[in-house]
Amino acid sequence: MLHALTLILLCQLAGETVVLLTGLPVPGPVLGMLLLLGWLFLRGGISEEVGRTADTLLAHFSLLFVPAGVGVMLHWERIQGQWPAIAAALLLGTLVTLAVTALTMAGAQRLLATVGRRRRGAAGD
Amino acid sequence: MRNGYSRPSAGVGGVLPVTETPFTEIWVYLSASPLLWLTATLVCYLAADRLYRFGRGSPLLNPVAVAVALLIGILTVTGTPYAVYFDGAQFVHFLLGPATVSLAIPLYRQRERLGALAVPIGAALLVGVLTASLSAIALAAWLGADIATQISLAPKSVTAPVAMGISEKLGGIPSLTAVLVVSTGIVGAVFGTGVLRLLRIRDDAVKGVAMGVTSHGIGTARAFQVSPTMGAFSGLAMALSAFLTAALLPSILDWLGLVGG
Numbered sequence: 229m230l231h232a233l234t235l236i237l238l239c240q241l242a243g244e245t246v247v248l249l250t251g252l253p254v255p256g257p258v259l260g261m262l263l264l265l266g267w268l269f270l271r272g273g274i275s276e277e278v279g280r281t282a283d284t285l286l287a288h289f290s291l292l293f294v295p296a297g298v299g300v301m302l303h304w305e306r307i308q309g310q311w312p313a314i315a316a317a318l319l320l321g322t323l324v325t326l327a328v329t330a331l332t333m334a335g336a337q338r339l340l341a342t343v344g345r346r347r348r349g350a351a352g353d
Numbered sequence: 354m355r356n357g358y359s360r361p362s363a364g365v366g367g368v369l370p371v372t373e374t375p376f377t378e379i380w381v382y383l384s385a386s387p388l389l390w391l392t393a394t395l396v397c398y399l400a401a402d403r404l405y406r407f408g409r410g411s412p413l414l415n416p417v418a419v420a421v422a423l424l425i426g427i428l429t430v431t432g433t434p435y436a437v438y439f440d441g442a443q444f445v446h447f448l449l450g451p452a453t454v455s456l457a458i459p460l461y462r463q464r465e466r467l468g469a470l471a472v473p474i475g476a477a478l479l480v481g482v483l484t485a486s487l488s489a490i491a492l493a494a495w496l497g498a499d500i501a502t503q504i505s506l507a508p509k510s511v512t513a514p515v516a517m518g519i520s521e522k523l524g525g526i527p528s529l530t531a532v533l534v535v536s537t538g539i540v541g542a543v544f545g546t547g548v549l550r551l552l553r554i555r556d557d558a559v560k561g562v563a564m565g566v567t568s569h570g571i572g573t574a575r576a577f578q579v580s581p582t583m584g585a586f587s588g589l590a591m592a593l594s595a596f597l598t599a600a601l602l603p604s605i606l607d608w609l610g611l612v613g614g
Contacts, residue, residue, distance in 0.1 A: 326566075330552055
């Protein structure tokens with residue numbers, strides 16, 4: 229647990245440091261995730277301990293959003309003043325994004341499958 | 354309490370007037386320490402999670418939404434400012450970073466499928482990221498939101514720490530963005546699986562990518578409940594879309610004339 233947690237924090241720290249040094253537009257933890265992914269590929273596997281620690285952290289991922297969510301308290305006035313716009317963006321915008329993303333990926337998969345079949349067909353002729 | 358005073362036989366009644374003052378003293382002491390609000394956050398989340406299970410995992414009882422509502426109720430009743438609450442809750446908030454890093458693990462476990470699906474995932478990410486920010490800005494602008502609100506809404510599909518950073522850099526309000534991010538996550542988690550069913554999407558990889566691009570970590574938490582595959586792809590999509598949004602959004606806002614003018 230302690231080793232795994234240290235590894236994860238080191239990756240985050242490295243990510244934050246690189247972002248500070250280079251001014252990359254991505255946040256430290258996201259870069260840290262890619263660093264950890266690179267490390268796993270280098271090592272050629274996940275130790276049981278690292279796997280268990282990550283699973284524990286991710287099992288309650290949604291808990292971690294609660295403190296930020298309570299921050300809605302700070303913005304009652306702005307939200308009250310502009311609620312139709314905010315509600316539309318949150319509801320409609322989110323559902324449209326979900327549908328468009330899913331359909332794009334499913335469509336791209338189907339397209340690739342068709343192209344692949346055609347190629348195989350051509351090779352078979 | 355009042356009944357206790359009038360019933361000396363209860364034994365407790367005699368003690369109550371004495372505990373009255375210590376209680377306020379204890380409250381003053383505890384409400385200023387991080388322990389109280391850290392514990393309250395966990396207790397409210399566990400209660401919300403229990404309710405969610407009790408409601409057989411109905412997405413309408415989203416644990417984040419219920420926990421937030423409970424906490425706001427408690428803070429309002431006790432007259433506690435958000436800053437005091439956050440002093441305690443920041444320890445939970447901090448774990449967002451390490452949890453984001455540890456998304457590498459479910460990703461690594463899916464490495465074989467990932468390679469095979471690189472092209473469809475890339476297409477979905479690009480289209481999804483553009484749709485997420487442009488639809489939010491367009492709808493908000495059309496319905497009369499001011500520019501600060503529009504910018505704060507633009508990164509709403511990206512995981513909280515990333516979205517807050519983007520919002521701050523571009524002239525939005527980071528704490529408002531955090532709230533909008535959480536709300537977007539809840540909307541996706543509540544309605545997402547239903548929408549995907551309506552669209553007849555059955556592949557867990559596709560469902561996961563759509564959920565992750567749209568609803569970041571909260572959607573990913575929901576995706577993990579459906580299947581580990583959907584969760585892993587959601588985590589991947591969330592991470593990559595955070596990168597892509599951070600890279601693209603400055604140019605998009607610039608092009609729309611929302612920043613730098």
